[in-house]
Amino acid sequence: MKRLFYILPLVGFLVIGAYLGVGLTLDPHKLPNMLEGQPVPAFDLPGLEGRDGKGFSNADLLGDVSLVNVFGSWCVACRVEHPFLMKIKENGWVPIHGIDWREPDRNAGPVWLRRHGDPYTLIGDDPRSIAAIAFGVTGAPETFVVDKQGIVRYKHVGPITEQVWAETLKPLIDHLREQG
Amino acid sequence: MIAELGHFALILALMVALTQGVIPLVGAQRNHAPWMQYANQSAILQFVLVAISFACLTHAYVTSDFSLVNVVQNSHSTKPMLYKVSGVWGNHEGSMLLWVLILAVFGAAVAMFGRYLPPALKARALAVQALIAVGFYLFILLTSNPFQRMFPPAQDGQDLNPLLQDPGLAFHPPMLYLGYVGFSMAFSFAIAALIEGRVDAAWARWVRPWTLAAWCFLTGGIALGSWWAYYELGWGGFWFWDPVENASFMPWLIGTALLHSCVVVEKRDTMKAWTVFLAIVAFSFSLLGTFLVRSGVLTSVHAFATDPERGVFILVLLLIVIGGSLTLYAWRAPQLKSTGVFQPISREGALLLNNLLMGTAAGVVLLGTLYPLFIDAVSGGQDKISVGPPFFNAVFIPLMTPMVAAMAVGPLLAWKRGDLARALKTLWLAMALALVFGIATWSLQSGQSPWGIVGVAIGSWLAIGTLIELADRVRLFRIPLRDSLRRLAKLPRANWGMTLAHFGLALAVFGITGAGAWKVERVQSMRPGETVNVSGYDFRFDGASEKEGPNYLITEGRFTVTKDGKLIAELAPEKRIYTVRQMPTTEAGIHTLLSGDLYAVIGDSNADGSFVTRIYFNPLVVWMWIGALTMVAGGALSLSDRRFRIGAPKRSAMPAGAQPAE
């Protein structure tokens, strides 16, 4: 019994050590997707300049599988993924809608899009993070896969690359389309 | 050239450490004197080599040698010299070099000043110290080499994070490291004792000075960090229960427990296995802290840039050092026999209570710090939670309150069997005054905070109780005053040390209570000439101006503070932009009074020419720093006690109970 006492610290440490080891493989910054399986939150954003006043609301997300991409002109990684978003648009694989998040002024977004290309079908202007918070966004770029019934199926944090598209997004989108 | 010299010196240090880790151990096992002696020489040589290495890195910073990657990443030619030097340790690689330097310092110090240590114990302890160093030398040389060159050299550097370009923060890491790396020595002694198979009063006496020195530095280092946060972060906060703050606090809690536990081993020949365990745990927490800061496993403001490879290396190091030591402990500790017995109500009992509460506190802080990781791992990366100040405050304060209360009673109890009734009766004045002050606080305070009342009451109890204990020891008012004074003068320094340290904590409790419970804040936009009243003081905003510093631009605001028309202070808070990294910082304008700090911060300017200003009155804050300094002074005083420096007499001649009462 007494011996048992003396082994306890070692056992305790090994347990902690195991968790620390596992911890090395995890990313403490990656937050869970609270919206998975939930309907898209209600939002109604005004549009950007030069887009015929068309805004973007959750009602627009019914009928087809779509991507909702949160971006901003200040966001460096968004520029990294942007060419690939343009490729998606050119090939018409899936409609991409944009939430232009926290722009310092009304011109920043349109200017940036003119410069780098505009892959978005609809764009909402979200200077005060109303929609971003509703989606549980903590950074840009973040992209949500929404199905035909307006249910959020997946959230991708970070830039979308060829690999991400091929391995994760495309199969999911195809699957959701089949489901009808 | 110099950098290569530094690199080479480090490699040599590794080789020396390798031999130091083996030869003395074998020598101690075989009782071969020259091989045991080797530990002394190699420890000093190791120190010299690491010091050379560190000096070379410092030289590179001081001369702004931008052919070294490390210098490029963390320095800039326009940086003031003080921060060029402190930049040496303001980054991962350089701070690891500081780490091993301190490890070597303690080893060399034991080699040089531990004249009265029995050769076998000393040899083994130094060997263990060297083995730990080997692990860290390898870590630096293989994953975190500060001497890496780049070609072609950069034109200039990327500057040091502006937050670190500050006098307080320049000295914070060295002090912290002297603290928690210093606990390595207690650890090494503990392992040596386990290998030898015996722990006795002499061992406790030998361990104590090194542990005490480390504790003093750690206390100072933590206080320095808190002080920096207080004046730099712009709103008077000083502790955030951030994982890396916790990583330095846990060794402190265990180190304090260890100091008290050593006393019991020394005086009463009991609680040995527990004390050895504490010595192992204290340094283990230090190692854990190193892991947490540098592995990316937890989110923290303090974390260095992380790298999974480094994380794995340190984890393996942890497994070997901590796992190995705890295995040795499980195997050998049951053989440590104690002879002393004591009643639960006794001085030993009080020290045991200290250990219980400190140990639990450390355990609780560990739990809270690691819990998010636990949830993350168990859920396979799917679930994340946060454990923030609300949790830590909720569990820590109820643990510390009884401990602070017990601190006044403990020293008044006799060894072996204490008279609690008599002790409490002696403290009647402390009890009465604590009640009086508590009630006064309750009636005076504007923001009904129950913890404010508790804090004042318990702080008074401890402060007055400590003084009463001193008075009791010199039999004040019971014998002629002259005799009392003579006794006072003759009191061993260790006694004074205890009194000061305990009193210092009481002062710190006052400070923490005031700053935590009754802070007043006013946030508004002010135009030049406008006045805001905070806690009876009138702050008049006198406008802002633009200036230039050595490597930053300044927006300086000016405030004139008066009370009832009388001028109290002029404050000049700044908002700085460091040009290289384009990073802003705030410097608060602070005027310190004994009753509290007048604290002003200047924020952004508005379109209409007004500025956002934040004005605070932070009550009693200065007592936190005075309290911390007092604690360190108490520790230092204890350290200077001749009994420690002369060292314990040889083991065989050690009489059992003939110690002066302490």
Place this chain on the structure above:
Amino acid sequence: MRFVLSAVLLCLLAFPALAVQPDEILKDPALEARAREVGKDLRCLVCQNQSIDDSDADLARDLRVLVRERIVAGDSNQEVIDYVVSRYGDFVLLNPPFKLKTYALWLGPLVIILFGIFAIFMFFRRRGDVVAEGGAAMPARDGLSDAEKKKLAKLMNGDGQ
């Protein structure tokens, strides 16, 4: 590392940590006090361990505004917190909830101290046994080698009476 890095740097900037701006403060002091209370418990998501009240990050500011809007619209403190949790999960709570998964966290301290008290109790129990059975005879002293023990035994049994 995208937005996170710049936001993290932003949070490291040591802007006044009580980062509430004058234009955010509600007119009604009671409501503002409630907003502060809620804010203290909500974590700034792009920072390291700061509450939204203490952080100067943009997202923190937007969350502060959201909290105040909801309070003004009539939500109770708990309802506001629940809304933010529904968006971001328990991670956003600096005060961890008391749920099945955090039982170990909240009950842990109690378990630890009870264990400590139990260990101390056992310690005194065993001490008592040792004193009771060993009496005043030589208690086992560590450090006696086998040779010394033999010698001692011989002395005790041999030359003695």
